[in-house]
Amino acid sequence: MEQLVETFAFKPPFETDFSPLNLHVFTMTAYRWNWPFPVLFPLVSMKNVLAEHLAKQGVAQFHCAETERFPQVTTWFNGGVQHAFEKEERLMIPSPSIPLVVSPTVQPAYDLKPDMSCMEVAVEVSEIIAGTKFPFVLCNLCPPDLVAHTGAIGPTIEAVAATDKAIGVIRRACEMHGYVLCVVGTYGNAEKVDASSTAHTTSKVPFVFTGCNRTFRPCMKEAALCDVAPTVLDLMSIQPPSEMTGITLLNPL
Numbered sequence: 001m002e003q004l005v006e007t008f009a010f011k012p013p014f015e016t017d018f019s020p021l022n023l024h025v026f027t028m029t030a031y032r033w034n035w036p037f038p039v040l041f042p043l044v045s046m047k048n049v050l051a052e053h054l055a056k057q058g059v060a061q062f063h064c065a066e067t068e069r070f071p072q073v074t075t076w077f078n079g080g081v082q083h084a085f086e087k088e089e090r091l092m093i094p095s096p097s098i099p100l101v102v103s104p105t106v107q108p109a110y111d112l113k114p115d116m117s118c119m120e121v122a123v124e125v126s127e128i129i130a131g132t133k134f135p136f137v138l139c140n141l142c143p144p145d146l147v148a149h150t151g152a153i154g155p156t157i158e159a160v161a162a163t164d165k166a167i168g169v170i171r172r173a174c175e176m177h178g179y180v181l182c183v184v185g186t187y188g189n190a191e192k193v194d195a196s197s198t199a200h201t202t203s204k205v206p207f208v209f210t211g212c213n214r215t216f217r218p219c220m221k222e223a224a225l226c227d228v229a230p231t232v233l234d235l236m237s238i239q240p241p242s243e244m245t246g247i248t249l250l251n252p253l
Contacts, residue, residue: 001031114159149199
């Protein structure tokens with residue numbers, strides 16, 4: 001996108017006999033801070049996201065993922081903040097070394113190793129849970145998504161099965177050490193995968209938990225991802241900050 005904007009707004013990075021004049025250039029987002037163009041969707045500062053709010057409450061937390069999804073449990077989960085919050089520790093498990101393919105974007109051919117490193121992540125997370133140092137433990141298990149991006153249905157099924165086994169390892173650790181296990185999806189992909197459909201979907205995603213006597217309440221509205229953090233805080237008996245617009249999905253105690 002930066003190259004396209006530069007081409008039409010400044011000087012094209014290639015030889016051409018024609019350059020459009022008097023264009024009004026707008027950008028979807030702020031690609032560069034020093035560009036003078038109006039921005040349709042300015043950057044939004046995320047305040048008091050779950051990780052930040054937990055840190056302000058003095059709660060120690062642990063974030064873990066393999067290389068391919070490490071930003072999702074760090075910078076993205078922390079509201080665009082790259083550094084760790086107070087009492088937040090992180091661990092990155094190396095993703096497998098896989099050849100790159102072009103289909104239609106350049107990406108690793110994870111259909112060659114559908115389980116990726118999800119079991120390694122699960123084992124590390126289980127050991128962290130066993131240590132009981134961190135009241136909040138976050139991990140990302142990514143094989144269903146990344147293998148589905150290849151469009152290969154057989155390996156995608158293997159990826160889902162491997163992830164299910166990894167969740168089982170984490171669940172057993174939670175049961176042994178008194179943790180509540182929450183499992184939530186962020187978007188769909190594997191449920192509709194085929195050679196012509198490899199992108200994320202807008203399918204509804206699961207949110208389940210086990211390990212306590214709380215129950216989901218009948219929703220007066222359609223539940224959304226913005227309700228996950230307030231629900232987690234409710235499980236931890238922590239009041240959500242005013243910036244969280246979602247609601248807890250649990251029946252009151």
